[in-house]
Amino acid sequence: MTVDLASYRDVIEDRDYPTVREWRERTGGKVIGCFPVYAPVEIPYALGMLPIGLFGGGNRVEIAHADSRFQSFICSIVKSTLELAFVGKLDVVDGLLFHSICDPARNLSSVMERNFPERPPVYVHLPQNMTSPHAVTYLASELRRVGGELARIAGRSLTNEDLLRSIAAYERVRGLLRDLYALRAGAPERMPTGELYILARLATLTDPADSAPILAEALEDARRRDERPKDRIRVVLVGSFCEQPPLELIESLEAAGCYIVDDDLLLGWRWALREIAPSGDPYLSLARAYVDDSAHLSTKHDLRRPRAQALIESARAHKADAVIFLGAKFCEPGLFDYALYRKALDANGIPHLFLEFEEKMWLYDRIRGEVETFVESMLFAEVPVP
Amino acid sequence: MTTAPAQAGAPTPAAIRYQGTVHELQKELMSAYYRDLTAIAEGGPGRSAQLLIAGNPVEILRTFDMIPVFPEVNALQLAVRKVSLPFIQKAEELGYATDNCAYVKADIGLWSSGGVAPFGTIPKPDVLVCNYVGCNVYLNWFEHLAELTGAPAMNVDIPFLRTPDGKPTDADVRYVMAQLEELIALLGRITGKPFDEDKFRLIVERSARVGELWSRIKELTKRRPAPYDAYFDSVTMMAPLYCLRGTPECVDFFERAYEEMSGKAERGEGPLPQERFRIVIEGPPPWPFLRAFRDLFSRWGAVAVASTYSTVGGLWEFGFRHDPSKPLESVARHMLEANLCNRSLLQRYQQIERYVEEWGADALVIHSVKSCRLFSAGQGDMREHFVHDRETPTLLIESDLEDPRYFSHAQLRNRIDAFFEALEQRRITAGVTA
Secondary structure, X not given: OOOOHHHHHHHHHOOOOHHHHHHHXXXXXXXXXXXXXXXXXXXXXXXXXXXXXXXXXXXXXXXXXXXXXXXXXXXXXXXXXXXXXXXXXXXXXXXXXXXXXXXXXXXXXXXXXXXXXXXXXXXXXXXXOOOOOOHHHHHHHHHHHHHHXXXXXXXXXXXXXXXXXXXXXXXXXXXHHHHHHHHHHHOHHHOOHHHXXXXXXXXXXXXXXXXXXXHHHHHHHHHHOOOOOOOOEEEEEEOOOOOOOOHHHHHHHHHOOEEEEEEOOOHHHOOEOOOOOOOOOHHHHHHHHHHHOEOOOOOOOOOOOOHHHHHHHHHHHOOOOEEEEEEEOOOHHHHHHHHHHHHHHHHOOOOEEEEEEOOOXXXXXXXXXXXXXXXXXXXXXXXXXX | OOOHHXXXXXXXXXXXXXXXXXXXXXXXXXXXXXXXXXXXXXXXXXXXXXXOOXXXXXXXXXXXXXXXXXXXXXXXXXXXXXXXXXXXXHHHHOOOOOOOOHHHHHHHHHHHOOOEEOOEEOOOOOEEEEEEOOOHHHHHHHHHHHHHHOOOEEEEEOOOOOOOOOOOOHHHHHHHHXXXXXXXXXXXXXXXXXXXXXXXXXXXXXXXHHHHHHHHHHHHHXXXXXXXXXXXXXXXXXXXXXXXXXXXXXXXXXXXXXXXXXXXXXXXXXXXXXXXXXXXXXXXXXXXXXXXXXXXXXXXXXXXXXXXXXXOOOOOOOOOXXXXXXXXXXXXXXXXXXXXXHOOHHHHHHHHHHHHHHOOOOEEEEEEEOOOHHXXXXXXXXXXXXXXXXXXXXXXXXXXXXXXXHOOHHHXXXXXXXXXXXXXXXXXXXXXXX
C-alpha cells in the first residue's frame, strides 16, 4: 500500500462525500453525520453504521439558503452545515449526532430536526461537572440511551460485544494518531502538519478498518524520512477545535516559518489520552475515559484543571517557542478561552499571536504576513526567548 | 408612512406613564437587595453566592442564608443606567472579543473595576454555583469568575431536554438530585451550618406560592385589554421573582402584584389608552434603550400579551410548581424542564404557538440579540416556521441586550412602523372582504 496524499486531499475536500457514498453502496449500511467536537462514534459503528465527521462546507460551498435561518453573527460552520443539507449534500446520512458544545450548535440541532425530519438528530448530553462522583455513571447511562436511539435508526439491537469490538477498532485509529502526533512533536520536519491533517481528516470519513492501515503506512513512511530540520520556530496551535481552517491556511502557517508541534484540530476524534481497554462494561469504559482521561477541549469544562494551565503545560512539554491562537470567527467558546490563554501566556512569558479565520476564506496572504513577522521577531530577537 | 397611530388617535409616547404601584414596590425591594449586598461587600456580616438566572437552586442557597447574586442582573442594571459601555470596553482591553456576550464583558469589566456599580457594590462571592442550564456561555463565564475571584466553584450540570418526548429521563433527575446533594454538602462546609430540611421545605413552599401567583398574573393578559404589558412590565416583576424567590418579601410582592393587576383587569384598564394590537415578543429586551424600544410599540397601540423572555428563569404558566412535599426533586425538575433556557428551540416554537393561540395574539415580534446566541441562533428559522407553517405575521429585528453600540433607533423604527402598517392594512382588507 502507498500513501496517496493527493487523492486523500481530494476526498476530504469533496462535499459530495464520494468515499462515503461508495461505502454505503458497497455495504448497504447507514451513515451517521457527527457534528463537532466530540461524538461517541463507537456506538453507531457498533451498530453497523458509518459515523462521519461533518465539518461544514469549508470554502467549497456557497451559503445561499442558511443565511436566512442563522444571523450574520453566527459562525460559518453552523450555517454551512445547514447549507449542505439544503442543497442535498447530506442525503448521504441517515441520522445526526449533536451535543452541547455551544448555543448555535445546540439550536442547529433543532433547525435540522424541523427541516429534515428524515435525518433525525440524536442529541448527546456530555457532563460538565467533572468533579461529581456521579458524572461517569451518568454518562454511561446517557451513552446507553443514545445507543437505544441509534439502534432504532440502524434497525437492529446493540450488544456489549459489538461495542467492545467497535472501541477496539477506533482505539487502533486513535493510537496511530497519537503515534503520528508524537512523531511530529519529536521531529516535525518528518511530518508536516498539512499531511497529518489530511490523514486525520480522512479518518473522520472512513471506516476505521480501512483508515488504520493507511495511518500505519503513513507512520512507517514518516519514520523512514530523512529530512533536515529547517530554521523555524516550534508552535502550539489552539482555537480550531470545531470549525476547521482551510488546509491551505494550515500549510501557509508552516510555510511562514512554523513547526506546529501540537494542535487541537479535529481534537474530538482523538480525544482519549490513553488507550481505552476494550473489556468490561463498554459504556463505563467510554464514560470514564471521557470524564477522567481525555484531552482538554474548549467545550469540556473541567474545574479540576483549567484549560489555560493545560495549554501552558502543553507548550512546555512540547518545547514550544510560541503559541498561535487560530480561532474561528464568531466562535464564542474559543474567543472566551483566548482571554484566559492570553493572561496565562503573558504570565508565563510565552510569546503568542492571535489570528482569526473563517472556513470559507481563500486568501491567506494577510495571515501569512502576520505569521512571518511574528516568526522573524522571534528568530532574530536580540534577547533569547524564554 | 408613519402616520397611522395619530390617525387612530393614539397618544404620543411622552404622554404615557408606564409606572404603577408594582413598579414602585419593585424599586424599593431591589434597592434594599443591593443595600444588603453592599453591606456584605463593605465587610458586614452575611454571605453571598453567585449563580445564574436560568432554572436555579436558589432555594438551597436561601436555606443556608446566602444571598444570591446574579451577574446577569448586575449587567442589565448597568445597561439600564446607560453605563454598560465603559465596562464592556474594559473587558475588551483585557482580551475579550467584540463577538463575546456583552453581559459577560460588562460583568468582567465590573469585577476589574472593583465591583463598584452605581446601584451598589458587588461582594466577592463565598461560592460560585454555575447552574449550567442550557446556556454554554454560563460555563465560560463562571470559569472566568473563578479565576478573577478565586472563590470555590461548582458546576451543577443540568442535562438538556433532548429526548423525543421532550422530558427529562429518570437518570437525568437522579443525576441532578445527586449533584444538589453535593451542593448542599459544599455549602454546609462553607457556611459551617447543617442543612435545615424544615427551613428548606418552607422556602420551597414560598417558591410554590410565588409560582402560583405569577402564573395567575400571566393568565390575566388573556383578557382584552391585557391589564399590563407581558414583556415590558413583566421584566419589572422578574427582578423580585429571581433575586428574592424563597423570601416572605417575594411572596408579599406577588400578592400585591396580583391584586393590582387583577384589579386593572376587572376595571378593563390596560397599559395603554387603547390596545390596538396584541403581540407576543420573543427574545431579551435592549436594556440600554428599554423606554425608547417600548415607545416604538406603544405608538402603534401594540401590547405584548406574552413573552418568552419572562420564562428564562422559570416557566410556570403551563403548570409547573415547586413541591414542598418533594422539595429537592422539585428544585431539580425546575432546573431541568421548567425554564426556557434548558428547552430546545423547537419547544420554544411550541411555547410561542400556545401564546399566539391561547393569549389571542395578532403577531409575533422576534427581537434578536447578538449577545445571547442561546436565544437568537436560528431565529430566522423560527420566522420561517411562524410565517409559512402557522401564518402568523412575524417581525424579526436585531439589536443587543447590553451593548448600546448595536442599537439603531431609526432602523428599528422603520422596521416596526412598516410591520404595523402592513398589519393594519391587512385588517382593513379583511374588514372589506368580510
